[in-house]
Amino acid sequence: MIGHFRTLENKILSSLILSKNLCSNITQKSSQNSQNLPYIYCNLIDHYLSLKSLVLTKVIHAQLIKIGLNRHTFLGNRILDLYSKLGTLSDALQVFDDIPTKNSFTWNILLMVFVKFEQIDNAESAFYNMPNRDVVSWNSMISGYASKGLVESALRVFSEIQRVGVEPTPFTFSIVMSCVWSSQQAKEIHGNIIRSGLCLSNIVLGNSLINMYGRLSLVEYAFGVFLMMEELDVISWNSLILGCDKSGYGDLALDQFCLMLSNGYSPDHFTMSMVISICSNLGCLVKGKQVFALGIRMGSLSNSIVLSAIIDLFSKCNMLDDSVQLFEEVHRWDSAICNSMISGYARHGLAEEALQLFVLTLRENIRPTEFTLSTILSSASFLFLAELGTQIHALVLKMGLESDTIVACSLMDMYAKSGLVDSGMKIFFNMGIRDLVAWNTMLMGFAQNGCGVEALTLFEELLMCGLPPDRITLAGILLACSNGGFWDEGMSIFSSMEDKYGVIPQVEHYACMVEMMCRAGKLTEAMEIIETMPHEPSASVWGLLLRACGIHGDMKLMERVAERMLELELQSSLPYLVLVRIYGMKGRWESVARVRKAMKDRGVKKARGYSWIEIRNHVFVCNANHILHYEGKYIHAILALLFQDISNEGCVHRQHDEVANDGEEE
Numbered sequence: 001m002i003g004h005f006r007t008l009e010n011k012i013l014s015s016l017i018l019s020k021n022l023c024s025n026i027t028q029k030s031s032q033n034s035q036n037l038p039y040i041y042c043n044l045i046d047h048y049l050s051l052k053s054l055v056l057t058k059v060i061h062a063q064l065i066k067i068g069l070n071r072h073t074f075l076g077n078r079i080l081d082l083y084s085k086l087g088t089l090s091d092a093l094q095v096f097d098d099i100p101t102k103n104s105f106t107w108n109i110l111l112m113v114f115v116k117f118e119q120i121d122n123a124e125s126a127f128y129n130m131p132n133r134d135v136v137s138w139n140s141m142i143s144g145y146a147s148k149g150l151v152e153s154a155l156r157v158f159s160e161i162q163r164v165g166v167e168p169t170p171f172t173f174s175i176v177m178s179c180v181w182s183s184q185q186a187k188e189i190h191g192n193i194i195r196s197g198l199c200l201s202n203i204v205l206g207n208s209l210i211n212m213y214g215r216l217s218l219v220e221y222a223f224g225v226f227l228m229m230e231e232l233d234v235i236s237w238n239s240l241i242l243g244c245d246k247s248g249y250g251d252l253a254l255d256q257f258c259l260m261l262s263n264g265y266s267p268d269h270f271t272m273s274m275v276i277s278i279c280s281n282l283g284c285l286v287k288g289k290q291v292f293a294l295g296i297r298m299g300s301l302s303n304s305i306v307l308s309a310i311i312d313l314f315s316k317c318n319m320l321d322d323s324v325q326l327f328e329e330v331h332r333w334d335s336a337i338c339n340s341m342i343s344g345y346a347r348h349g350l351a352e353e354a355l356q357l358f359v360l361t362l363r364e365n366i367r368p369t370e371f372t373l374s375t376i377l378s379s380a381s382f383l384f385l386a387e388l389g390t391q392i393h394a395l396v397l398k399m400g401l402e403s404d405t406i407v408a409c410s411l412m413d414m415y416a417k418s419g420l421v422d423s424g425m426k427i428f429f430n431m432g433i434r435d436l437v438a439w440n441t442m443l444m445g446f447a448q449n450g451c452g453v454e455a456l457t458l459f460e461e462l463l464m465c466g467l468p469p470d471r472i473t474l475a476g477i478l479l480a481c482s483n484g485g486f487w488d489e490g491m492s493i494f495s496s497m498e499d500k501y502g503v504i505p506q507v508e509h510y511a512c513m514v515e516m517m518c519r520a521g522k523l524t525e526a527m528e529i530i531e532t533m534p535h536e537p538s539a540s541v542w543g544l545l546l547r548a549c550g551i552h553g554d555m556k557l558m559e560r561v562a563e564r565m566l567e568l569e570l571q572s573s574l575p576y577l578v579l580v581r582i583y584g585m586k587g588r589w590e591s592v593a594r595v596r597k598a599m600k601d602r603g604v605k606k607a608r609g610y611s612w613i614e615i616r617n618h619v620f621v622c623n624a625n626h627i628l629h630y631e632g633k634y635i636h637a638i639l640a641l642l643f644q645d646i647s648n649e650g651c652v653h654r655q656h657d658e659v660a661n662d663g664e665e666e
Helices: 001-031 034-051 052-066 073-086 088-100 106-114 120-129 136-149 151-163 168-176 183-198 203-215 219-228 234-246 252-261 270-282 285-298 302-318 321-326 335-347 350-363 370-382 386-400 405-416 421-430 434-447 452-465 471-484 485-494 495-499 507-519 523-529 539-552 555-567 574-586 589-601 632-665
Strands: 610-615 617-625
Touching: 052 073, 052 321, 073 088, 073 106, 073 183, 106 120, 106 136, 106 203, 106 485, 136 168, 136 234, 151 168, 151 523, 168 183, 168 203, 183 219, 203 234, 219 234, 219 485, 234 252, 252 270, 270 285, 270 302, 270 485, 285 302, 302 321, 302 555, 321 507, 335 350, 335 370, 370 386, 370 405, 386 405, 405 421, 405 434, 434 452, 434 471, 434 539, 452 471, 471 485, 485 495, 485 507, 495 574, 507 539, 523 539, 523 555, 539 555, 539 574, 555 574, 574 589
Parallel strands: none
Antiparallel strands: 610 617
């Protein structure tokens, strides 16, 4: 390793010496013909740009300052462009200030520098102070706003460019289409493109239109653009397939893939990974294996994205062993492949295996992504390992990902499930930009921890911010009202869901209302809610009412609910056990035998309780009546010794009490 660094150091020194000598030779040979100097230095800048060396950039910049050519507009622009790609913001600003005569190229490069370093306010100031703005200037400003998620500002600048009469380029339309999130805006942009005469002739614009309509679930418009395009490429097909999938038409997306192959287009790695993911989401293992075979024939398995999609396919189709086998055959890990395997373990409830693989990836110096950290935090919350969650939080801070929305929401969810809702609240209030997912996560955290007042307050703040609540938001606030005993508030929110918030009540909302009525002891009202549900109640909804009947001693309704659950043949052991108990109390032994036989014939097994304990970073799970266990004989031997000590201690206490009593009698 030391020899490697020395070799690298020697190469840098050699390049520096060569650069200085070269600059000196250029200066000496061209002193008589100064007109050639800009051209010669321009070629030298091109050479340094290909080397991507900031050190060499500073060498040529110093040489230009030495001979006074740093004030040359053309060479100054080239150095400014070089620093924008390799240097710092201060380097670029120094070069900009040294150019006395600035043209449009100078200002446009400065705009791109500000955008690159996320100095949007400075970019805006420079933009409006420019003496002349061309279409490149407008594009840079729109791109800068779009990169920061300032969609309204980007669309505002696009409106200005049309008002001042500057003709947009295909690149302008492509940037704007990435900012559009409503069907009306999309159709307006499409109309502008048609009026400009670019729609059919430009393949990039056509692909952008397909992608935009697909993102907005306007599949019919995406097909309209696709069929009207004069020329197609692989990106056109990819955009159409992806649009069908995002709009919920997975089978239609697979049909387009077949048409793509039949028309002679060869799929790329993105196509293969996308189609395999579609098969995974549809749970279609047969078609997924066919695409897998095609990938083997095309040699696509050398691509880690395709390989990770296949691992994910087997995992989602309940073939985890095949995922593990394929993962073990991989010679070189990367974040995409490891993410798929970690999520596969977590999806099948193997949280400990997911955590162990995560530790191995860290030892292999594989940098975890936002997706990795989110999955691992979910696994930690599943095992209620708050200490491990705080360690991952420390890793998040070290990597500088605390501002990422996905990671922040996963941290809040982990802390909430561990009962540390205050820690999750700190993360929520420290977030710069809170989307609806962040609000929902915090709201659900309050609900799960019985913080009804805090949840209602947060819900009011959400409404004041102007964010429309979705079905998850309303499910969270209804759960908070149920757990906190705010029945009047919960009933008011539930009754106004569709009219006030435009959300049709789903199964989860009715379940919250059933639980709310059960907690209040209003069993008749809970039964009425279940009977009026537009959807078939799930086993958990019936189970809520059944347990409430047992708590409040309503045996008649309890028997009625249990028999209703038996008629629905729900895969839950609870109604069978309840009816066996009720029939046994009444002496109806034939009914007891009938229920036990139905339970056996339907393959319903009694749910067994289990617990776990963490010892030295290892989680031991113990089922109810679990006799055989890892080193079980030692555990039972220690328990026997403990019971013996307790018995001996009890005997000592009894003897002491007898002696004390004898003393009192004397």
